[in-house]
Amino acid sequence: MNQSPFRNQVAVVTGAGVGIGFEIARQLALQGACVVLNDIDESLANTAAATINAAGGVCMAMHGDAADVVFIQTMVAAAVKRYGAITIAVANAGITLFGDFLSYEPAALQRVMNVNLSGSFFLAQAAAKQMAEQQSGGSILFMSSVTGHQAHQQLTAYGMTKAALEMLAKSLVVELSPFKISVNAIAPGATVTERTSADVAYDATWSRITPMGRPATVADIAHAALFLVSPLSRHITGQSLVVDGGWTSVSPSPY
Template sequence: MSANPIFQGQVAIVTGAGQGIGYEICRQLVQQGAQVLLNDVDAALAQQAAHNIDSTGKVCIGIGGNVAEIAFIQQLVQTAVDRFGRLDIAIGNAGITLFGDFFTYPETDFYKVLQVNLGGNFFLAQAAAKQMKQQGGGGAILFTSSVTGHQAHKHLAVYGMTKAALEMLAKSLVVELSAFGININAIAPGATLTERTTSEADYEKIWSRLTPMGRPATTADIAHAALFLVSPHAKHITGQSLVIDGGWTSVSPSPYDE
């Protein structure tokens, strides 16, 4: 733990955190003094991830469940309060990507992506904000958007649409939440090295060539930005979206052109 942990005494929920960006956010939050409820749709993965961060089970707890289910989101917030006494930070990182050609994209995939990416984040923000409002003292909410919400990407129309919508949701909720001291923002990661992406052939090589900074992001790069936006240092920042992509959206070359 840091000598001067900036999240000491704070409680956070992070969804979609069994691995990748969400996991690293949880790890850094715990290092900085927070108590964390780590969620993933895969219960075994969530529990193992939490154990890897905190083998004592006192400051990081893994909870399996699907954020597409509103009842589960409400349970998640209640569990945070029951176990840790309050809720200060909610990070909606859970999301799914279902690639598909626009002309043949199936209805089932369309609504599944919306239910997780939009419903899961909207109702997490709603449940978390209700708790923050009730307990007083403000709070911080953060959504994980994507550069695909800024630049078109082949076969990702639905995914990109949901990510752009999350950024508008963060902006819209400024009107609802500011009076209660709750700030709300979004991060938009670009190409990032995770367990999933590194399993793709030549992913790092391709995105190192396409990214002006010469490499894709690490999960730590994204987590550092996320922690800043939910920290006391960013309390006057709200309704904003921060792109973390090594400059890719400035030039936007497509991997499909390779």
């Protein structure tokens, strides 16, 4: 662990009680970073942090709404107070509200926009302000999706927000490169998580239509995430990395 590129790094990961976010937080912590793990569910946040600490990592739980600007600012301040800095911010929190375009409700659209876009935007802002003050650079990572690249049935609003996150990563190159802050995005494809595992046909369906023969695991996505927030990718910024086993190259519908 002492030789890890994440030694002396401090990371904030939102929406990390389970799934991809948890695996990113776990891998960062076990490779030497001090991690602030956020989830809106207090029980999930506490359990996830305790699991990481029990495995030898350093992790603090912070439950709260990652779309709430005041909470975001509080979380970043807490990370700095506890660990002295913030060097990595992973805006993983997001929600999926399926719905037909012609009947999609304003309240549903606003919630998807608030969590997926506004929460990511203001986490990046709060983290970047702190990183700029520290004058030591840093890394910001957004969680996009293949639905930001290819149309999915009943995911118009969700896909729109994910495409916007990739443009946000590109736009922030102009704003944040002078502070040596890299900004990138990952676009996961179908991934086996606690949520998707509830669908008994999920693995078989996506194994059939994914060129690599299986959906991603959370580890697949986390490995890509850790690369993009590590010193190994310091000259990569404004980019979006699709991690989907080749699905976007052929894009067959799961329906």
